[in-house]
Amino acid sequence: MTLEDLGYPVELERYRKDKGLASFGVGRVISEHKERYLVRTADNEYDAEIIGNFRFSAKQRADFPAVGDWVAIAEYDENKALIHAVFPRKTIIERQTIGKQGEKQIIATNIDFAFIVQAVDRDFNINRMERYLTICNTSGVEPLIILNKTDLIPEHELTRLIATIQSRIKQVPVMAISNETLAGIDQLKTQMLKGKTYCLLGSSGVGKSTLLNNLSGRELMKTNSVSDSTHKGRHVTTHRELFVLTCGGILIDTPGMREVGVADAATGLEMTFKAIVRLARDCKFKDCAHTTEIGCAVVAAVENGEIDQSSYENYLKMEREREHFESTTAEKRMKDKEFGKRIKNFKKDRKSNKY
Numbered sequence: 001m002t003l004e005d006l007g008y009p010v011e012l013e014r015y016r017k018d019k020g021l022a023s024f025g026v027g028r029v030i031s032e033h034k035e036r037y038l039v040r041t042a043d044n045e046y047d048a049e050i051i052g053n054f055r056f057s058a059k060q061r062a063d064f065p066a067v068g069d070w071v072a073i074a075e076y077d078e079n080k081a082l083i084h085a086v087f088p089r090k091t092i093i094e095r096q097t098i099g100k101q102g103e104k105q106i107i108a109t110n111i112d113f114a115f116i117v118q119a120v121d122r123d124f125n126i127n128r129m130e131r132y133l134t135i136c137n138t139s140g141v142e143p144l145i146i147l148n149k150t151d152l153i154p155e156h157e158l159t160r161l162i163a164t165i166q167s168r169i170k171q172v173p174v175m176a177i178s179n180e181t182l183a184g185i186d187q188l189k190t191q192m193l194k195g196k197t198y199c200l201l202g203s204s205g206v207g208k209s210t211l212l213n214n215l216s217g218r219e220l221m222k223t224n225s226v227s228d229s230t231h232k233g234r235h236v237t238t239h240r241e242l243f244v245l246t247c248g249g250i251l252i253d254t255p256g257m258r259e260v261g262v263a264d265a266a267t268g269l270e271m272t273f274k275a276i277v278r279l280a281r282d283c284k285f286k287d288c289a290h291t292t293e294i295g296c297a298v299v300a301a302v303e304n305g306e307i308d309q310s311s312y313e314n315y316l317k318m319e320r321e322r323e324h325f326e327s328t329t330a331e332k333r334m335k336d337k338e339f340g341k342r343i344k345n346f347k348k349d350r351k352s353n354k355y
């Protein structure tokens with residue numbers, strides 16, 4: 001395997017030399033478990049850890065390596081290595097960390113395309129689709145909607161679902177597949193580009209791992225939602241999330257997500273809800289909440305059906321989440337600053353023998 005097969009971009013070669021990292025090996029993080037990383041290089045796979053220095057200089061969670069990252073490593077033993085640096089990321093797919101307000105969690109990095117996977121049975125949910133879409137749009141990752149398990153519904157029902165999606169989500173391709181009958185799988189395969197990185201986004205149980213296996217033609221990933229939880233307990237070296245497919249594409253299977261909270265997703269929201277945001281901007285009222293105001297352009301568009309009511313409600317919900325995220329991080333920053341000041345004053349006072 002070459003680094004190009006793993007998706008290595010030429011730009012990083014420049015960066016590597018400029019930063020004096022040329023003497024280190026280069027690899028891609030293919031899984032992470034409790035600060036242990038599995039790193040794939042051109043001809044080896046390493047069980048890697050970050051150098052001690054790294055932990056001290058890292059200011060936040062996001063500074064640590066994540067699946068999809070390119071890293072500079074040094075081998076210290078057979079199949080063991082230390083990670084010295086994380087190369088700049090082209091894209092970062094992240095969401096609001098569950099239970100930790102104002103914090104972001106990286107799902108994967110250096111992704112070119114995302115497959116937003118939903119099953120056509122009970123999982124089907126356009127609001128959630130818009131959520132994933134917002135996350136993709138925020139990070140500059142090209143989305144593609146995949147409807148799976150089409151074997152479970154009649155043709156006309158599928159046609160209706162696709163029409164429903166397209167009336168609300170414009171300009172995002174929708175593909176229908178079945179892992180059971182393999183309908184649409186070959187077509188999907190031919191669309192995938194060599195050296196580009198794809199990631200699978202979607203709830204647990206929608207068929208992401210089964211799709212990965214079908215795209216690779218091998219049993220690479222354990223399937224069914226039950227095994228998702230057992231993956232967590234497994235040793236890092238047996239658990240992989242990034243795969244190079246025979247079609248040349250690189251595919252990342254992320255663990256299923258129960259919640260997809262949006263973080264600082266202003267750009268993404270604007271892209272996902274273009275029509276709504278545009279109308280809101282042109283609204284004649286200053287400080288309009290665009291909810292009940294008579295004469296508001298957005299309210300009028302919802303009323304005359306130009307904008308889908310549920311899409312609008314979904315937008316408002318995510319916009320509130322985004323605002324909440326922003327105010328919590330601002331608060332945190334303020335606290336950190338005050339804390340920093342107190343320490344500084346304390347040191348000053350100590351110098352002048354106040355203590």
Ligand SMILES: Nc1nc2c(ncn2[C@@H]2O[C@H](COP(=O)(O)OP(=O)(O)O)[C@@H](O)[C@H]2O)c(=O)[nH]1
Nearest residue numbers: 149178179180204205206207208209210223224
């Ligand atoms: N009927 C049907 N079942 C599927 C299809 N794809 C996956 N499944 C089943 O759905 C369950 C969850 O699949 P899995 O790939 O583990 O989902 P993941 O959690 O998204 O990775 C498994 O029992 C699969 O066999 C499909 O196209 N049709």
Ligand SMILES: [Mg+2]
Nearest residue numbers: 208209223228
């Ligand atoms: Mg899975």
Ligand SMILES: [Zn+2]
Nearest residue numbers: 283288290296
């Ligand atoms: Zn308004």
